[in-house]
Amino acid sequence: MKKDSLSKAALAVAFLGLAVWGGLPLYRHRHRGVPVVKGPGVTAVLRLSEFSPGLKGTAGDTFVFVLQGKAPGGKALLMGNTHANEPEGMLAALIFIENAVVEKGTLYVIPFFNNSASRNTRPGDGYPLYFDIATDWGACRFRYGNRDASPLDQWPDPDVYIHYPERQLLSYIDVRNTNRTWPGRPDGPLMERVTFGAMELMRRESVDLAIDIHGAETMFPVTNCIVAPEKSVKIATLASLTVKAMEGFENHVEPSPAGFRGLSHREIGDHGPSLPFLLEAPIPFLDQPTGPKTTKLLLDGKDPFLLSLSRKKKLFVPYDEDGWPLEKRVGQNLSVALEIFRQFSKKSAGRPIAVRGVPRYADAVKDGVGRFLADPAKAAPGGVIMN
Numbered sequence: 001m002k003k004d005s006l007s008k009a010a011l012a013v014a015f016l017g018l019a020v021w022g023g024l025p026l027y028r029h030r031h032r033g034v035p036v037v038k039g040p041g042v043t044a045v046l047r048l049s050e051f052s053p054g055l056k057g058t059a060g061d062t063f064v065f066v067l068q069g070k071a072p073g074g075k076a077l078l079m080g081n082t083h084a085n086e087p088e089g090m091l092a093a094l095i096f097i098e099n100a101v102v103e104k105g106t107l108y109v110i111p112f113f114n115n116s117a118s119r120n121t122r123p124g125d126g127y128p129l130y131f132d133i134a135t136d137w138g139a140c141r142f143r144y145g146n147r148d149a150s151p152l153d154q155w156p157d158p159d160v161y162i163h164y165p166e167r168q169l170l171s172y173i174d175v176r177n178t179n180r181t182w183p184g185r186p187d188g189p190l191m192e193r194v195t196f197g198a199m200e201l202m203r204r205e206s207v208d209l210a211i212d213i214h215g216a217e218t219m220f221p222v223t224n225c226i227v228a229p230e231k232s233v234k235i236a237t238l239a240s241l242t243v244k245a246m247e248g249f250e251n252h253v254e255p256s257p258a259g260f261r262g263l264s265h266r267e268i269g270d271h272g273p274s275l276p277f278l279l280e281a282p283i284p285f286l287d288q289p290t291g292p293k294t295t296k297l298l299l300d301g302k303d304p305f306l307l308s309l310s311r312k313k314k315l316f317v318p319y320d321e322d323g324w325p326l327e328k329r330v331g332q333n334l335s336v337a338l339e340i341f342r343q344f345s346k347k348s349a350g351r352p353i354a355v356r357g358v359p360r361y362a363d364a365v366k367d368g369v370g371r372f373l374a375d376p377a378k379a380a381p382g383g384v385i386m387n
C-alpha cells in the first residue's frame, strides 16, 4: 500500500515537473516586451482602448503611435501584426515609428494590431517563439506570434463564427482573427473590440487612408499585391505602376471581393471614411510544403522544396536560389505605403500627407532591416515603450 502511494506521488511530481518545463517558455514568450523607440516624429502615444473602452485592461489593448506633422493635411493609419506570424508588417510599422518625420498631415501607427496573437504561438507547426534582427547595436529580439489571438485571452470559440453585422458564416477560428472581425462592435468578442477601436479611431479622426500590412504564402494566389476595393483601386493601381517603374519591383493590384465579409480591405471602406489597402508580401515560411520552420527560413525565405515547386510553376511569385528575404518584404511594404501617400496627396490637394526619413525598397535591400531599428539604450528618458 505504502509503495503504491509513493509511486503515485512520484508520478504526480514528474507530471508537474513536465508541465512547468513545457509551460515556462510559453509563459516567458507571452510576457516578454519588445522595445519601441519613439522616433523624431512621434507626438503622442495612445491606447486603442481610448477608442474602444471594452479593451481596457485586456490583452487586446495595444499602443497607437501618433506622428502629427508640422503642417496640417491628410491622415493615414498603418497597421502591422494583424496576423502576428507575418512580421514584415510589424517591422515596417516600427520603421515608420522610429524614423518618420511628418511634414504634412498625421500618421497613426499600430505596430502590434493583434497584440494577443503576438503573444501566441503554434507549437503543432513547430513555430519558433522568437526571431532576432541583426542591427548596428546588436541583435534585436522579437516575439514570433500566430495568426489568431491566444485562447487565453478569448475563449471559448463558437462552432461557427457569425460575422457582425452581415451574419455571414465563417470558420470558428476566425472569431480570433482580426482580419475577419471588421468592423467589430464595442461589446463583441475581444477581437471585434480591437477592430471596433480602429474603426472608431478612423471615424473620430477622419482618417483618409488605412493600410493593413500582411505577408502571404508563395503558393497562395493573393500574394505580392495590394488588395483594394473599388474606392481605393485607382490609388492602388498608380502606386503599383509607380513602384514597378521607379523601383523595379512587382506588386500587382487585387480587387477586394464584395461578398467575403470581415476583411479590413472590405469593411473599413464600407463602415468609415477611410480608403483601405491591404499589402501582401510573399513569405515562404508560411507555405505548407517547406522544410523545418526555422528562424533562418523566416528571415531569408530560402527553401529547397519551394525552389523545386517553382520550377514546376506551382508558385504565384518568381522564386530562385535567393529565396524571398525579409529585407525585400519589408522594403516593398515601406515603398508601397509611401507611394500610396504620394498618390493620394496628388489627388487631394487640401489633404496632403508628406513624410520624410523613411527608407524605401532599395535602402532596406541594401542595408538590411536592422539598420533602421533604433537602439533603445540611446533613447531619451521615457523614449521607449515596451510592447
Ligand SMILES: [Zn+2]
Residues within 6 Å of the ligand: 082, 083, 086, 179, 214, 215
Ligand atoms: Zn495576413
